[in-house]
Amino acid sequence: MSDLMERWETPGFGVSNLKKVTRSRPVPGYGEILIRVEAVSLNYRDTEVLESRMYLEPEFPFTPASDMFGTVIETGEGVTRFAVGDQAVSMCITNWIDGEALDWSVAPPLGGTIPGILAQYVVLPADWCVHAPKSLTAIEASTLPIAALTAWMAVCELAPSRSDQTVLIQGTGGVSLFAAQFGLAAGANVIVTTSSDQKAEQLRKLGVKADNIIDRSITPDWPAAVMELTDGRGADNIVEVVGGENIRKSLDAVRQGGRIALIGFMESYDMSMSILPVLGKRVTIEGISVGPRRAMEDMIRAIDRHKIKPVIDRVYDFDEVPAAFQHLNSGPFGKVVIKVAS
Incomplete structure (x- = not known):
C-alpha cells in the first residue's frame, strides 16, 4: 500500500477553488482508526460552507464533506469499538455521543469547522464513527450521517x-x-x-x-x-x-x-x-442540526429492520467532484454521491 493518497482541498472559500492533490496517507494515533474511503455523499451544507455562507472559519487548506462509508484498515492503540476489516460510517457532529446537544466549540462538525473526509484515506477517532448497516451498499450507507440522521431526529426521535x-x-x-x-x-x-x-x-x-x-x-x-x-x-x-x-x-x-x-x-x-x-x-x-451517535445507531437498526433504501439521484467518480457539486445545486431528487474506491 502506497504511503501517498489523493484528496480534494481548497486554499480558500469557493467551490471553484477545489483541487485534487497528493498528500501523505495519514497514520492513526491513540484511539483512532485509518479508513479506506469508498463513498462520500454531498449535502447542501457542503456548498454553503465552501461559499462562506454559514459564517464558519475553517483552517485552510480545507477538505470538505462529512458523510462517508469506508473500511477500517488499521487501528491505533486503545481502539476497542472497531477492528480491521469493519465497515464504518462517519458522524457529522463529533463528540456528541448522547444526551443534550453540544456546542460546536466542543463538538465541531466534520467538513464544517474542522477538515472533512473527501479523500482516499482518513484518520478519525473511533468514537466519531458507527458500524455501517448490513442492508446497504457503500454508496447507500454514505448518505446517512447528515440527511438520514436529521430526518430521523425530526420524525422519529424528537x-x-x-x-x-x-x-x-x-x-x-x-x-x-x-x-x-x-x-x-x-x-x-x-x-x-x-x-x-x-x-x-x-x-x-x-x-x-x-x-x-x-x-x-x-x-x-x-x-x-x-x-x-x-x-x-x-x-x-x-x-x-x-x-x-x-x-x-x-x-x-x-x-x-x-x-x-x-x-x-x-x-x-x-x-x-x-x-x-x-x-x-x-x-x-x-x-434540528443532525443528532448524536446513539440516535444514529438506533436509526441504522431501524433501516436494517425496515429495509429502507436511500434514494440516490446520481453517483460521480472521485475525479468528478466539481461536477458533483454543480449537480448538487441543481435540485436533485435524492442524494448525490461520489464513489471514491471500489
Missing part, C-alpha cells in the same frame, strides 16, 4: 411518528426523502410538497399516496391543501426545509399544538413572522 398522525414533508431533497420514508415506515399519514410531475411520480414509487402529493407550482396555497387533506385539522409535524417567508405557510398548515421541525434554509437564513399564530396555535418550533 417527535415519534404514529399511525394516527400526519407528517408534512417539504420538498424532495435528501433530508425530505428520508423523512418521508421514516414516516411511512412508522405508518403515519405522509404528505409531501413538490414542484414537478416527475418528482411526484418518483414519490408515488416510494409509497406516498398520490392524493397526498401537493405540486406547489399548481397549488401555491399548499397550506389550504394540507388543511383539506386533514379535514381541517392540520399536520401534526412539519419538516420545514425552506426557511425565510415559508415559515409563515408552515404555521398555517400545522395543527393546534403541533410541531415544526426547522431544518433548512433553502430560501433564507432569516425569518420574519408574527408571533400570534405561534401563540394562538401553541406551536413548538424546534431547530
